[in-house]
Amino acid sequence: MLVLGKDEKAKYPFLADAGKYLQEYGFELPQFGTDPILKDIVDKAYERVMAATSGSVYKSGLADGRAVQDRMLDVEILSFLFAIVLIKLANRHTLVRRFALSEARRAESYLAGDLSDRRDRSRVDMARRILHDLFGLKVEMRDYRYLIPVPDYLKHSSVFHEREWKLVNRQVEDGHVILKPDKTVRLIRHALTTYISEKIRDSPVPDMIPGLEGMVAELVAVADKLTPAYESTGEHPPCIKHAINVLKSGENLPHSGRFMLATFLLARGQPVEEIAPLFKNAPDYSERVTMYQLNHLSGRTGGVKYNCPSCDKLRTQNLCFAVPECDGIITPLQFGRRRKAAQHEQQHQSSDVEPAEEGEPA
Amino acid sequence: MNERDILFLESAFKKYYYDHISEIPVPDDILHREFGYQKLGVKGMTRHIQVKDAGQMRVMFMKTVPSDAYCSNSYYSFPNLDMREKDWRGADLVFDIDAKDLNLPCRRDHVLAVCETCGCSRMERERAEEEEKKKKKKKKKEGKEGERGAGEEGAGGPNLECGSCGQAGRVRPKSLPCKECITASKKQVALLNRILRDELGVEPDHMSTYFSGNEGFHVHVSDPRFRELDARARSDLAGYVMLSGLVPEALGVHKTSGLDRAELPDLGQKGWRGRFAKAAFGSKTKRAETISEMSKTSSWAAYARFEGIIREVSGDVGARIDAQVTGDIHRIFRMPHTINSKSGMLKTACTGDADSFDPYADAVVLDADETVSVECGCPVRFGLGRKRFGPYKAGESAELPVYAAAYAICKGFGRLAANATTVNAD
Numbered sequence: 001m002l003v004l005g006k007d008e009k010a011k012y013p014f015l016a017d018a019g020k021y022l023q024e025y026g027f028e029l030p031q032f033g034t035d036p037i038l039k040d041i042v043d044k045a046y047e048r049v050m051a052a053t054s055g056s057v058y059k060s061g062l063a064d065g066r067a068v069q070d071r072m073l074d075v076e077i078l079s080f081l082f083a084i085v086l087i088k089l090a091n092r093h094t095l096v097r098r099f100a101l102s103e104a105r106r107a108e109s110y111l112a113g114d115l116s117d118r119r120d121r122s123r124v125d126m127a128r129r130i131l132h133d134l135f136g137l138k139v140e141m142r143d144y145r146y147l148i149p150v151p152d153y154l155k156h157s158s159v160f161h162e163r164e165w166k167l168v169n170r171q172v173e174d175g176h177v178i179l180k181p182d183k184t185v186r187l188i189r190h191a192l193t194t195y196i197s198e199k200i201r202d203s204p205v206p207d208m209i210p211g212l213e214g215m216v217a218e219l220v221a222v223a224d225k226l227t228p229a230y231e232s233t234g235e236h237p238p239c240i241k242h243a244i245n246v247l248k249s250g251e252n253l254p255h256s257g258r259f260m261l262a263t264f265l266l267a268r269g270q271p272v273e274e275i276a277p278l279f280k281n282a283p284d285y286s287e288r289v290t291m292y293q294l295n296h297l298s299g300r301t302g303g304v305k306y307n308c309p310s311c312d313k314l315r316t317q318n319l320c321f322a323v324p325e326c327d328g329i330i331t332p333l334q335f336g337r338r339r340k341a342a343q344h345e346q347q348h349q350s351s352d353v354e355p356a357e358e359g360e361p362a
Numbered sequence: 363m364n365e366r367d368i369l370f371l372e373s374a375f376k377k378y379y380y381d382h383i384s385e386i387p388v389p390d391d392i393l394h395r396e397f398g399y400q401k402l403g404v405k406g407m408t409r410h411i412q413v414k415d416a417g418q419m420r421v422m423f424m425k426t427v428p429s430d431a432y433c434s435n436s437y438y439s440f441p442n443l444d445m446r447e448k449d450w451r452g453a454d455l456v457f458d459i460d461a462k463d464l465n466l467p468c469r470r471d472h473v474l475a476v477c478e479t480c481g482c483s484r485m486e487r488e489r490a491e492e493e494e495k496k497k498k499k500k501k502k503k504e505g506k507e508g509e510r511g512a513g514e515e516g517a518g519g520p521n522l523e524c525g526s527c528g529q530a531g532r533v534r535p536k537s538l539p540c541k542e543c544i545t546a547s548k549k550q551v552a553l554l555n556r557i558l559r560d561e562l563g564v565e566p567d568h569m570s571t572y573f574s575g576n577e578g579f580h581v582h583v584s585d586p587r588f589r590e591l592d593a594r595a596r597s598d599l600a601g602y603v604m605l606s607g608l609v610p611e612a613l614g615v616h617k618t619s620g621l622d623r624a625e626l627p628d629l630g631q632k633g634w635r636g637r638f639a640k641a642a643f644g645s646k647t648k649r650a651e652t653i654s655e656m657s658k659t660s661s662w663a664a665y666a667r668f669e670g671i672i673r674e675v676s677g678d679v680g681a682r683i684d685a686q687v688t689g690d691i692h693r694i695f696r697m698p699h700t701i702n703s704k705s706g707m708l709k710t711a712c713t714g715d716a717d718s719f720d721p722y723a724d725a726v727v728l729d730a731d732e733t734v735s736v737e738c739g740c741p742v743r744f745g746l747g748r749k750r751f752g753p754y755k756a757g758e759s760a761e762l763p764v765y766a767a768a769y770a771i772c773k774g775f776g777r778l779a780a781n782a783t784t785v786n787a788d
Contacts (some may be wrong), residue, residue, distance in 0.1 A: 023570070035671070142369075149563065149587065150562050150563055150599075151585075151587040151588050151591060154591055154595035154598055154599060155591065157593060157595075157598065158591075158592060158594040158595040158598060163607060163609050164609070164611065164612070166598055166601055166602075166607050167598050167601065167602040168598075168602045168605060168606065168607050168608050168612070168634070169597060169608060169609055169611070170601070170602050170612070170613035171560050171633065171635065172562070172633045173561070173632040173633050174560070174561075174563060174632065175562055175563015175564075176563065200635070300727065305588060312594060313597070313689075315599070315606075315607065316597055316600070316606070316685040316686065316689065317686070
């Protein structure tokens with residue numbers, strides 16, 4: 001069980017017991033709608049959620065992770081807890097997801113700072129305890145580099161799609177992956193996001209707080225605009241183009257390549273009858289077998305519709321011929337998919353936020 | 363395979379299981395494993411079987427006399443239910459090294475093209491060359507350009523016709539015993555075991571190596587720390603073992619900022635960095651020369667050069683495993699100490715000195731004393747059970763020990779002679 005001081009709670013407010021904390025201060029939720037003393041907490045909470053919706057990280061008023069004033073510390077902790085109340089009142093999943101990610105990234109910067117602190121060993125120990133107690137990550141330290149057991153690394157890294165996170169691109173020695181502090185905490189971002197999401201999900205839904213209806217309605221409106229909508233350029237990814245070219249030239253496309261091509265085209269909505277002729281040039285073409293297999297893959301027979309393989313899987317099958325436009329996609333189906341223009345409008349500016357980081361795990 | 367051949371093999375397999383049933387190791391946590399088996403002459407596989415204990419497992423063997431017996435590397439809450447309802451709990455790690463995937467030049471001399479309908483056989487290379495000629499002729503006629511390499515991979519397609527019986531789609535490549543293939547596979551196994559032990563931290567007690575009974579090796583890792591890894595994590599691990607997906611940035615070579623000397627791999631380093639440096643540079647002097655040469659070029663040129671080096675040496679630095687096998691968490695694997703119906707040999711544990719392990723002698727377990735008359739057609743000699751056999755002209759009758767007769771029948775180039783008295787037949 002982690003015992004935290006106020007400083008740590010301000011840096012990692014998701015570790016605080018919300019109900020207990022509010023009780024300690026003697027606050028009732030309805031007070032937040034009317035009490036002018038609590039206005040700065042409500043405003044900060046709103047700011048925290050809005051920062052998250054714009055894909056940014058809320059920047060706290062803590063100097064080097066430590067509170068300058070005691071009041072500021074309280075505001076840090078209470079604004080986080082009240083942000084959860086606002087999110088519960090807005091009842092939009094996209095707010096939960098974005099807020100959890102934003103807060104995970106905020107905590108990440110503190111954790112990385114703590115793990116690199118060469119003056120105060122207690123901060124290193126606290127950060128290591130958080131990694132262990134919350135995420136089961138038992139890290140050893142060697143000269144301010146962190147040694148993570150290979151299985152633990154793989155459990156957390158498998159959510160990343162960037163090549164740098166592949167085990168082969170890491171320093172591996174004696175059963176451990178060796179990471180710098182920033183990469184060590186980056187490794188657990190997904191787990192941390194999930195942890196915060198669950199914390200929000202498990203919080204009770206409060207009654208609407210009189211005086212805050214407008215604020216909640218604004219959050220709902222922002223969340224609704226954020227629901228992703230995509231349009232496709234219609235262009236095939238290079239792996240699919242390659243497969244089609246192989247078949248056109250009458251060469252043999254391996255079974256895995258045929259599976260990829262068929263499931264891709266089926267997922268794009270092409271009917272079986274239009275896909276079948278593509279295989280006519282295959283050296284072992286049989287109309288009956290092709291139709292049987294396509295019907296099976298489409299779920300017409302057998303009842304199970306097969307999914308197009310992921311880019312990761314295609315790489316292991318030597319079917320991937322990535323081009324720069326493939327960056328950031330995890331399945332061929334995402335190639336050429338762009339957000340509809342209207343979605344770009346929703347960028348909220350705030351002086352208290354940092355720019356978004358690239359390369360989020362899906 | 364005709365009914366007499368099936369009866370002969372079943373009888374030989376039954377005798378083996380009757381005499382050695384207690385030697386088949388009982389898998390850990392047997393209750394949560396999925397079992398499956400195949401029978402000769404029966405299409406498909408019977409799987410999704412739950413076995414309660416060693417006794418029930420042995421009864422299954424004696425009752426069914428399987429041609430091939432399998433057990434999952436995965437643990438399920440309900441192994442007898444459909445895949446989606448099994449409730450996957452974890453899986454041991456399995457690595458598969460197959461001599462076929464090493465593409466050694468010796469394969470030209472020991473891979474046959476066998477017709478499963480008439481049993482005729484010839485060298486696969488001859489069949490492939492002939493097929494290639496036919497294709498070229500056809501393409502010429504059609505005025506089309508383009509060629510396709512003739513290799514083992516493209517062999518045995520469903521539409522290929524047998525030169526003797528004319529039946530389409532039944533010609534398959536079958537590999538005969540080859541010491542070169544086994545030596546090369548053993549080297550890969552040794553490299554894999556070193557990577558697992560020295561780099562990935564697997565305790566030797568948790569590693570078991572088996573000859574598959576045909577021409578490959580399986581390495582099972584029962585280390586519980588790896589048990590909960592999902593398919594993606596396993597694929598990533600396979601990528602590490604194969605050194606696949608390595609990018610120059612991991613070696614300290616960047617597109618814009620050029621070389622980061624402190625990050626460049628060195629010969630004395632642990633892990634793949636040391637192995638890579640040895641393969642890429644050879645010696646400390648050459649390493650220094652290469653780096654100094656590269657630092658004079660643009661960062662883009664150095665990056666491209668390193669990409670080239672990675673492509674060149676990855677195949678030698680990494681172990682040649684089948685990544686799909688390691689990444690698949692729903693497979694069932696041939697059980698140790700059971701017979702492989704592709705050869706009639708045993709999936710055998712490789713214990714002790716790997717160099718002295720000779721699968722073509724140590725995994726031969728069927729009767730060596732009794733003989734049986736077999737009609738064979740095999741254009742090359744092959745060694746099995748420390749004896750040499752063949753070559754045999756098509757339809758030639760030979761008196762073979764049971765294990766060699768079973769091998770010829772399993773491979774498809776032999777069948778019991780009409781006058782043969784089947785041994786041990788019930």
